[in-house]
Amino acid sequence: MTGRTRSAAAGAAAAGVWALQEPLDQRVFRCDYSDVAILGKALTGGQRWRPAGLVLHVANGVAFGLFYHEVRARWPTAPRRLALGLALGEHVALYPLTHLVDRLHPRRGTRGIPPLLRNRRAFAQATWRHALFGVVLGRLA
Known part of the structure; x- marks a missing residue:
């Protein structure tokens, strides 16, 4: 497995x-x-939001794994x-974009999509999730 493939797979696993x-x-x-829920419910309001969201989330993990691979080669x-x-x-750079989720998401306020921007619990949750992702990515890549 090449380094790039390994990093992509590690990103997918970390997102999973x-x-x-x-x-x-x-x-x-x-x-x-x-x-x-944020990702899946942006695509569909029906019962298939969870698999759709999971696919998008894992794809984001793959993209981040590839980004990590490129930075790692240079840093x-x-x-x-x-x-x-x-x-x-x-996490810190993109969390302010939750303002857009709060205002524009088609299913904001439904299960899994509470108000986020000023939600300290959600910020702490996102911090934990990104730390977990980083640890798993760093261990597997």
Whole structure:
């Protein structure tokens, strides 16, 4: 397996771990926030939102794994530290875009899509999820 393929597969696996543990962190953080729901319910309002969201989430993981591979080739940092740093950096950089989810998502307010921008529990949840993703990516890539 090439380094690029391994990183893509690691990103997919890390996204899968994230998605599988979402029900647990929803209970721990007492917040009904789901990235899989945000993605899937953006595509469909029917029963198929979960598989659609999972496919999109894993595809995003693959893309992030490929991004990680390219940065890793150019940046002299410990690979696991780099994966965690990139994942947390993405979280901090992109979380303000939840404002768009709060205002424009076609199914905002439904299960899995609470108001996010000023939701401290959701922010903490997203921090945990990105850290988990980074650790798994760094371990597998």
